[in-house]
Amino acid sequence: xxxxxxxxxxxxxxxxxxxxxxxxxxxxxxxxxxxxxxxxxxxxxxxxxxxxxxxxxxxxxxxxxxxxxxxxxxxxxxxxxxxxxxxxxxxxxxxxxxxxxxxxxxxxxxxxxxxxxxxxxxxxxxxxxxxxxxxxxxxxxxxxxxxxxxxxxxxxxxxxxxxxxxxxxxxxxxxxxxxxxxxxxxxxxxxxxxxxxxxxxxxxxxxxxxxxxxxxxxxxxxxxxxxxxxxxxxxxxxxxxxxxxxxxxxxxxxxxxxxxxxxxxxxxxxxxxxxxxxxxxxxxxxxxxxxxxxxxxxxxxxxxxxxxxxxxxxxxxxxxxxxxxxxxxxxxxxxxxxxxxxxxxxxxxxxxxxxxxxxxxxxxxxxxxxxxxxxxxxxxxxxxxxx
Amino acid sequence: xxxxxxxxxxxxxxxxxxxxxxxxxxxxxxxxxxxxxxxxxxxxxxxxxxxxxxxxxxxxxxxxxxxxxxxxxxxxxxxxxxxxxxxxxxxxxxxxxxxxxxxxxxxxxxxxxxxxxxxxxxxxxxxxxxxxxxxxxxxxxxxxxxxxxxxxxxxxxxxxxxxxxxxxxxxxxxxxxxxxxxxxxxxxxxxxxxxxxxxxxxxxxxxxxxxxxxxxxxxxxxxxxxxxxxxxxxxxxxxxxxxxxxxxxxxxxxxxxxxxxxxxxxxxxxxxxxxxxxxxxxxxxxxxxxxxxxxxxxxxxxxxxxxxxxxxxxxxxxxxxxxxxxxxxxxxxxxxxxxxxxxxxxxxxxxxxxxxxxxxxxxxxxxxxxxxxxxxxxxxxxxxxxx
Numbered sequence: 001x002x003x004x005x006x007x008x009x010x011x012x013x014x015x016x017x018x019x020x021x022x023x024x025x026x027x028x029x030x031x032x033x034x035x036x037x038x039x040x041x042x043x044x045x046x047x048x049x050x051x052x053x054x055x056x057x058x059x060x061x062x063x064x065x066x067x068x069x070x071x072x073x074x075x076x077x078x079x080x081x082x083x084x085x086x087x088x089x090x091x092x093x094x095x096x097x098x099x100x101x102x103x104x105x106x107x108x109x110x111x112x113x114x115x116x117x118x119x120x121x122x123x124x125x126x127x128x129x130x131x132x133x134x135x136x137x138x139x140x141x142x143x144x145x146x147x148x149x150x151x152x153x154x155x156x157x158x159x160x161x162x163x164x165x166x167x168x169x170x171x172x173x174x175x176x177x178x179x180x181x182x183x184x185x186x187x188x189x190x191x192x193x194x195x196x197x198x199x200x201x202x203x204x205x206x207x208x209x210x211x212x213x214x215x216x217x218x219x220x221x222x223x224x225x226x227x228x229x230x231x232x233x234x235x236x237x238x239x240x241x242x243x244x245x246x247x248x249x250x251x252x253x254x255x256x257x258x259x260x261x262x263x264x265x266x267x268x269x270x271x272x273x274x275x276x277x278x279x280x281x282x283x284x285x286x287x288x289x290x291x292x293x294x295x296x297x298x299x300x301x302x303x304x305x306x307x308x309x310x311x312x313x314x315x316x317x318x319x320x321x322x323x324x325x326x327x328x329x330x331x332x333x334x335x336x337x338x339x340x341x342x343x344x345x346x347x348x349x350x351x352x353x354x355x356x357x358x359x360x361x362x363x364x365x366x367x368x369x370x371x372x373x374x375x376x377x378x379x380x381x382x383x384x385x386x387x
Numbered sequence: 388x389x390x391x392x393x394x395x396x397x398x399x400x401x402x403x404x405x406x407x408x409x410x411x412x413x414x415x416x417x418x419x420x421x422x423x424x425x426x427x428x429x430x431x432x433x434x435x436x437x438x439x440x441x442x443x444x445x446x447x448x449x450x451x452x453x454x455x456x457x458x459x460x461x462x463x464x465x466x467x468x469x470x471x472x473x474x475x476x477x478x479x480x481x482x483x484x485x486x487x488x489x490x491x492x493x494x495x496x497x498x499x500x501x502x503x504x505x506x507x508x509x510x511x512x513x514x515x516x517x518x519x520x521x522x523x524x525x526x527x528x529x530x531x532x533x534x535x536x537x538x539x540x541x542x543x544x545x546x547x548x549x550x551x552x553x554x555x556x557x558x559x560x561x562x563x564x565x566x567x568x569x570x571x572x573x574x575x576x577x578x579x580x581x582x583x584x585x586x587x588x589x590x591x592x593x594x595x596x597x598x599x600x601x602x603x604x605x606x607x608x609x610x611x612x613x614x615x616x617x618x619x620x621x622x623x624x625x626x627x628x629x630x631x632x633x634x635x636x637x638x639x640x641x642x643x644x645x646x647x648x649x650x651x652x653x654x655x656x657x658x659x660x661x662x663x664x665x666x667x668x669x670x671x672x673x674x675x676x677x678x679x680x681x682x683x684x685x686x687x688x689x690x691x692x693x694x695x696x697x698x699x700x701x702x703x704x705x706x707x708x709x710x711x712x713x714x715x716x717x718x719x720x721x722x723x724x725x726x727x728x729x730x731x732x733x734x735x736x737x738x739x740x741x742x743x744x745x746x747x748x749x750x751x752x753x754x755x756x757x758x759x760x761x762x763x764x765x766x767x768x769x770x771x772x773x774x
Contacts, residue, residue, distance in 0.1 A: 049631070054449075060525075061634075062441075062517035063472035066764035069631045076650060078629030079765065080478050083468045085450035091467050095482060101489030104627075104658075130449035138447075240491075242465030244436070244456045247448075263463060377453035378466065 004271075005100045006227035006234035007384070009037035009220035010349040015334035016184040018214040022061060022115045023071050025216035026051075029111055030072035033218035038231035043072070046220070047105035049079035052092035052112040053338035054127065068111055072218075078105075085131035086287065088112065089217075089341020090371030090380030094240045096221050106226055111218040112342030124212065128337075131374045133248035145209060145288070147249055147375045149201030152290040154255045156203055159305035161312070162293070163203060168311050169289040170194045170207040173325050176318060177332025179359040184213045184334030208289040213334030217342040219349070227387070233353045238366075239272025239383035241265060247377045258376035261298035268368070268381040269300075276300055279383075280364040281323040281351065282316075283344040285372040286330050292316075295370050296324065299381070323361045326351065341371035341380065352386040391658075392487045393614035393621035394771070396424035396607035397736040402721035403571040405601040409448060409502045410458050412603035413438075416498055416726075417459035420605035425618035430459070433607070434492035436466035439479035439499040440725035441514065455498055459605075465492075472518035473674065475499065476604075476728020477758030477767030481627045483608050493613055498605040499729030511599065515724075518761045520635035532596060532675070534636055534762045536588030539677040541642045543590055546692035548699070549680070550590060555698050556676040557581045557594040560712050563705060564719025566746040571600045571721030595676040600721030604729040606736070614774070620740045625753075626659025626770035628652060634764045645763035648685035655755070655768040656687075663687055666770075667751040668710040668738065669703075670731040672759040673717050679703075682757050683711065686768070710748045713738065728758035728767065739773040 011032025013025055020028065034043055051068040061067055065081040082092040089112040096108040116124060129138050132147060142150075156162045171191050177183035189207055197205035220230070227234035243263030246252055252259070269276065276299075284295035293307040301322060302310050310316060316324035327333050327347040330340060348367040350356040369382040398419025400412055407415065421430055438455040448454055452468040469479040476499040483495040503511060516525050519534060529537075543549045558578050564570035576594055584592035607617070614621035630650030633639055639646070656663065663686075671682035680694040688709060689697050697703060703711035714720050714734040717727060735754040737743040756769040 060517055060521040062514070063519070063634060063761040063764050065471055066631045066634050066761065070633055074631075075633050076631055076646060078651075078654075079471070079631045080482065080629075081470045083470055084452055084466075095467065095485070098482070098485040098489040098491055101491070102485040103488060104485055127449065130447055132450070134447040242467075244453045244461075244463055244466045246457055246462050247450060247453050259463060264465075267465075374450040374453065377450050 003224040003236045003238060005097045005237045006222050006224045007219050007345060007349050008222045008227055008230035008234050009033045010346045011036060012182050012217045012343060012346045013215050014182050015213045015215035015336055017117045022113055023067060025115065026068050026111055026113055027071040029216035029218035030109060033220050037220055041230060043074065046074055046077060046107050046109050048096060048099045048108040049074055049077050050092045050096045050108060050110045051081045052088035052342060053081065053114060054083060054085060054088060072109055074109065084378040085373030086337050087341060087371045087373030087378045087380050088338045090369065090382060093341060093345055093382060094242060094380055097237055097240050100221065100223050106223045108221045109218060110221055110342060111216060112339035113216040114336035114338045115214045116212045116336060117214050136248055136250060144375065145201040145204060148288040148290055149204045151255045152203050155290060159308050162308045165293060165308040165311040166208055166289040167191050167194045169286065169292045170331060172317055173286060173329040173331035176326050176359060177328025180328050180333055183328045183332050184211050185332045204288055210287050210330035210335040213336045215334060215336035215339045217339045217346045219342060219345055234387050235349045235352045236385050236387065237382060238274060238385050239268040241267030241271065241381045243379050245377050247374060249375050256294060258294060258298050258379065260376050260379035261295060261370065261372065264379040264381040265299045268383050272383040274366065274383055278366050279368045280366050281326060281361045282368050282370065283347055284324055284370040286325060287335060289331065292324060299368065299370055318359060318361065326359050326361050344369040344371060345382065348384045352384060390611040390623045390625060392484045392624045393609050393611045394606050394732060394736050395609045395614055395617035395621050396420045397733045398423060399569050399604045399730060399733045400602050401569050402600045402602035402723055404504045409500060410454060412502065413455050413498055413500055414458040416603035416605035417496060420607050424607055428617060430461065433461055433464060433494050433496050435483060435486045435495040436461055436464050437479045437483045437495060437497045438468045439475035439729060440468065440501060441470060441472060441475060459496055461496065471765040472760030473724050474728060474758045474760030474765045474767050475725045477756065477769060480728060480732055480769060481629060481767055484624055484627050487608065487610050493610045495608045496605060497608055497729060498603060499726035500603040501723035501725045502601050503599050503723060504601050523635055523637060531762065532588040532591060535675040535677055536591050538642045539590050542677060546695050549695045552680060552695040552698040553595055553676040554578050554581045556673065556679045557718060559704055560673060560716040560718040563713050563746060564715025567715045567720055570715045570719050571598050572719045591675055597674050597717035597722040600723045602721060602723035602726045604726045604733045606729060606732055621774050622736045622739045623772050623774065624769060625661060625772050626655040628654030628658065628768045630766050632764050634761060636762050643681060645681060645685050645766065647763050647766035648682060648757065648759065651766045651768040652686045655770050659770040661753065661770055665753050666755045667753050668713060668748045669755050669757065670734055671711055671757040673712060674722060676718065679711060686755065686757060705746060705748065713746050713748050731756040731758060732769065735771045739771060
C-alpha cells in the first residue's frame with residue numbers, strides 16, 4: 001500500500017515529574033506540533049482530533065477528548081479518545097490513519113498524554129494494575145513488574161547469558177536518554193550500577209524498570225497526497241498493524257513471545273510492502289529491559305534468544321546495524337502511558353528528517369514503532385519512512 | 388457518499404440492574420449479535436473489534452478492549468477502546484466505519500458496555516461528574532442533573548408551555564419502553580405521576596431523568612459491498628458525523644443549543660446525501676427529558692422552541708410523523724453509558740428490517756441516531772437505511 005498518511009508536524013513536552021497539569025501539557029504539545037509545521041497553515045483545517053490517554057482518574061477531567069480539542073484551539077472539531085492501556089498512543093495514531101484513509105478527514109491532530117505523578121501511588125498502582133488480569137493474577141499479588149520478572153526468569157533459564165543483555169539494554173537506553181533533552185532521565189548509568197541496583201522483581205532490578213512519568217506529545221497528520229503542502233520533509237506512515245491477546249498471561253501458550261506483537265508486525269509490514277531488511281531503526285516498548293529483547297524477537301529481527309548476542313555485540317546501539325530506542329526508550333525517556341506511542345512517532349519524525357541532533361541514526365530512512373498494552377494483551381506497530 | 392458500511396447482525400442484553408458482570412455482558416451481547424447474522428459465517432472473519440465503555444473503575448478490569456476480543460472469541464484480533472463519555476457508543480461505531488472505509492478491514496465487531504450498579508454511588512457520581520467541567524462547575528456543586536436543570540429553566544423561560552412537553556416526553560418514552568423487552572423500565576407512567584414526582588433539579592423531576600443501568604449491545608458491521616453475503620436485509624450506514632464543544636457550559640454562547648449536535652447532524656446528512664425529510668424516525672440522547680427537545684431542534688427537525696408543539700401534538704409518538712425514541716430512549720430503556728450509542732443502532736437494525744414487533748415504526752426506511760457526551764461536549768450522529 002505505502003504512504004497511507006504523513007506526519008507533517010510534531011511536538012513533545014519534557015517527560016518527567018512535571019509541575020504542569022494535563023490541560024497545560026496538551027496545550028504545550030499541540031502548540032509545539034502546530035509550530036513545527038514548516039509552512040504556515042490555518043489550524044482550523046484540522047478535521048479530526050484523537051487523544052490517547054489512560055486517564056488515571058486523579059485529574060478530575062473526563063470526556064477528555066473534548067478537552068484536547070479545547071486546549072489545541074479546535075473546540076467544535078470531531079474528537080475521540082482511544083485507550084488501550086500503555087498502547088493507547090500507537091492505536092490513536094492508527095485511528096487517525098483510518099480516519100484519513102476513509103476519506104472522513106484530510107488533516108488530524110493526534111496527542112498522547114499522561115499526568116501520573118499527581119495521582120496517589122495506591123491509585124496509580126490500581127489503574128496500571130487493572131490493565132493486566134485481576135481475576136487470577138493481580139488479586140494473587142502479581143504486579144506488572146512481577147509479570148515481567150516471571151517472563152525474564154523464563155527467558156534467562158532458556159538463554160544463558162541473557163542477564164548481561166538486560167544490563168546492556170539498561171546501559172544503552174540510559175546513554176541514549178542522556179542525548180535526549182526531553183527524556184525523564186538524562187544520565188549515563190554504568191553496567192555495575194545496573195547489576196548492583198536493588199531488586200524490584202527478580203531478576204529485574206531498579207534499572208530494568210521504566211519510571212513513572214508525566215508528559216505529552218502531539219502529531220499533525222495529513223493525507224499523504226497533501227503532505228508537501230505543509231513541508232518539504234514529511235514523514236510517511238507506510239503501514240500500521242495491530243494485534244491482541246488474552247489478558248491473563250497464564251492463558252497463553254508461552255511466556256516469552258507476545259502473539260499480539262507478532263501479528264501487529266506482520267500486518268504492518270504487509271500493508272507497507274516493506275521487508276524487515278529495509279528498517280533502519282526500531283522504537284520498541286521497553287517498559288522493562290526484558291521487553292526490549294522480546295520485542296526485537298517478536299518483531300522478527302531475531303530468532304528466540306538471538307536478541308541476546310545482537311544486544312551484547314552492540315548491534316542495537318546508536319551506531320549499530322539496528323539501533324533500538326535511540327531516544328532512550330521507556331526506560332530512560334520515561335513512560336507517560338498515553339503519550340508513549342505518540343512520542344515514538346515524534347522520534348521517528350525527527351530521525352527520518354535527519355533532525356535528531358546528537359542522537360541521529362545515520363542515514364535513517366525507514367523506522368518501525370512498537371507499542372504494547374498490558375503484558376502483551378494489545379499491540380500496535382507502525383512503519384514510517386522519509387519522503 | 389451513501390452506503391459506507393452495513394450492519395448485518397446485532398445483539399442486546401436486557402438493560403437494568405443486572406446480576407451479570409462485565410465479561411458476561413460482553414459475551415452475551417456478542418454471541419447474540421453473531422447468532423443474529425442470517426447466513427452462517429466464521430467469526431474469525433472479523434478483523435477489527437471496537438469497544439465503547441466509560442469504565443467506572445469498579446470492575447477491576449482495564450485494557451478492556453482486549454477483554455471484548457477475548458469474550459467474543461476473537462482474542463488476537465486488533466481491538467480498540469473508544470471513550471467519549473456518554474457518546475462512546477456512537478463514536479465507536481464511527482471508528483469502525485472509518486476502519487472499514489479505510490480498507491483496513493472488511494468486517495468489524497462493535498460493542499458497548501457499562502456495569503454501573505456494581506460501583507459505589509459516590510464513585511459513580513465522580514466518574515459521571517468528571518465528564519462535565521470540574522474546575523468551575525462540578526467543584527461548585529453542579530451535577531449533570533443540575534446542568535440540565537439550568538438548561539431546562541432557560542428553555543422554559545423562553546418557551547411557555549414547554550413544561551408540559553417535558554411531561555409528554557417522559558410519558559411517551561415510558562410507553563415506548565413498555566413495548567421493549569430489553570428496557571430497564573417497562574411500565575407506563577401517566578402525566579400526573581410525572582408532574583407530582585419528587586424534584587431532582589428543578590424543573591426536572593424523577594421522571595425527567597434517565598436511570599443508572601447495566602447492559603451491553605453489539606453490532607456486526609460489514610463493508611457495504613459485502614453485506615448481502617451475510618443477510619438479505621442489511622441495514623446500511625449512510626452517514627456519520629461528529630462534533631465537539633467546550634467542556635464547561637459557561638464557556639458557550641447559549642445554554643439551549645448544542646453546537647456539537649448541530650455540527651454532527653450537518654456532517655452526517657451531507658456525507659449521506661440525505662435530506663431531513665427522508666428520515667422516518669430518530670433515536671436521540673434523552674438523558675433528561677429536556678435533552679430530547681433540544682435534540683429535535685439541534686438536529687434540525689424543528690426551530691427553537693418548536694419541539695414543544697411537535698411533542699404536544701404527538702408527532703414524536705410511535706404513530707406520529709416523526710417518531711422519536713421508539714425503544715423508550717435513555718429515559719425508559721436505560722442508559723448504560725458505553726452501551727447507549729450501540730443500543731441506538733441495535734434499534735435501527737430492528738426497525739429498518741421491520742423486525743421491531745409491537746413498537747415497529749410503520750414503513751421505516753431511514754433513521755437518524757444521536758449520541759451525546761457530557762452536556763454536549765461531544766456528539767455523534769449516524770444515518771442508516773434499509774437495504
